[in-house]
Amino acid sequence: MSGQVEWGSDAIAGALRQSGVPYVALNPGASFRGLHDSLVNFLGNEDPEMLVCLHEEHAVAIAHGYAKVTGEPLGVLLHSNVGLMHASMAIFNGFCDRVPMLVIGATGPLAADSRRPWIDWIHTASDMPALVRDFVKWDDQPTTVRASVDSILRANQLTRAYPHAPTYVCVDAAVQEQRVVSWRSREAGRYRAPSRSAPDADAVVRAAELLAAARNPVVLAGRVSRDPEAWRRRIELAERVGARVVTDLKTAAAFPTDHPLHGDAPGNVLTASDRAMLTAADVLLALEWEDLGGTLAAAFGDREPGATVIAAGSEHELFNGWTKNDYALAPVDISLNCHPDDAVRALVAALPAGDCPRETAADASVAVLPAPEPPPAVDGAPRVTVGLLGQRLRAAVGPRPTALARVPTSWEAQHWPLSDPLSYLGSDGGGGVGSGPGIAVGAALALKGSGRMPIAVMGDGDALMGITALWTAARYEIPLLVVVANNGSYFNDELHQTRMADLRGRPRENAHIGMRTEGPRPDIAHMAEDMGLVGIGPVHSLEQLDQALARAVEHVEGGRPTVVDVIVERGYPPRAEAGVLNDRRGVTA
Incomplete structure (x- = not known):
């Protein structure tokens, strides 16, 4: 001062x-x-x-x-x-x-x-x-x-x-x-945050005994920290008890998605095989899993879960009557009222010495990336889909450590394995379109100088609504790669209008009206350039995409925030579409 x-x-x-x-x-x-x-x-x-x-x-x-x-x-x-x-x-x-x-x-x-x-x-x-x-x-x-x-x-x-x-x-x-x-100033050291509460010792012992004896334990790994040691302990816990693990794109990376014990690639809803895994489980451990009640309803329907449910977390302390992000009421048999990282630490310490081999651990196959999808063609020319964009982006960054600060609804996570706690940072929490650019800049600020490349892949609606947030990255020289998956539409709502048309017997071909950002189409690359970033695009073909991404990676490595505008085909993969059109709590096709 x-x-x-x-x-x-x-x-x-x-x-x-x-x-x-x-x-x-x-x-x-x-x-x-x-x-x-x-x-x-x-x-x-x-x-x-x-x-x-x-x-x-x-x-x-x-x-x-x-x-x-x-x-x-x-x-x-x-x-x-x-x-x-x-x-x-x-x-x-x-x-x-x-x-x-x-x-x-x-x-x-x-x-x-x-x-x-x-x-x-x-x-x-x-x-x-x-x-x-x-x-x-x-x-x-x-x-x-x-x-x-x-x-x-x-x-x-x-x-x-x-x-x-x-x-x-x-x-x-x-x-x-x-x-x-x-x-007279206060002494700052006397006004620190209180320490986290430890889990109840008896509850930890009961939970550890159940996990050790389980034949088909499953871990729902949700909102946990970015701490590398906590990441390692989650892996240790799963391996010690042979638990299969499910993760979700609404929250940040919580477990390596290419680990043999991980279920299907994360998304916003459960796959059929993940639902089957839950219904076959005898013990479920939820680590601050978002909407535990809705997830269990997706797996069990109106039936009570057959598994013993252990839940770790204290977010119930934030629930109130105004916002309903307390979600569906979840059945819980053992509550570990503490941070999920602390629960895992205590559970690992309470397990009996040695591994607890299970059939699930022996039968689990190592995750294999699917073969690249054949590119769609229009008039003989290959066109870009979000799935192909993800594959080509991953090839462009190569072995560099990265952090995905944003992915669009149509993201296909099987093309981008998550291998450490900073590899993916989760969604925005409240579904507020326009948050992507600002969140990406904040993440990039935190990662500046770390050697890890921050990458945000977002839809054009999200990018356009928040695009001036990127000026702050240019002003403070914050390296960041933003890739816009630009389908020229608020396509999420096109799907909802299609659903309305089907339910009411009205023409599907009208679903796009009031949804498209065309005539004129905003020039996102030039907007980025005008704010002092590197702007590349619009990119229309796979050949252009590979060249654009290679240039973009070079710019970001040189310290320049860069935006690549990629024109992508409209359409969502079936799992993403099911997540958008859920008409009942957590239920998917």
């Missing part, structure tokens, strides 16, 4: 530094002009450093992507009610995805006689946090300098405490601009 605290915002900026966030993502706003000044002139724009964004939703999405890699929060600054409303979709994504994030908002002066005419009145709210209260972990709107500092320290504690979710503190503009005569 440059000197003694003189202003309320100096003290608030000091609390942000004490929170340990390395960056604060923001789109500038007058409601926090005092804090902005203190970040620059009191802290020197260091610890935290400001990241300028072109939209509040992007600022939150960047913090979301950073947390997906590191498990740590970034700071976000949001301007008054208008900035918070802009950002609310991205905050909801972060809440559903259970990531830590320290969001600082601001309001015009709560004291009416301190407000400037007009603008301060429309940008002031008596309860600003009410806009997001149902999808943050904790909120506050303090009215003094000391209370503002304490609220930030508490919000930092709570967002870092498991289970994770964003927290929100709204600071009064007048409090920021208040003179401080004398100030």
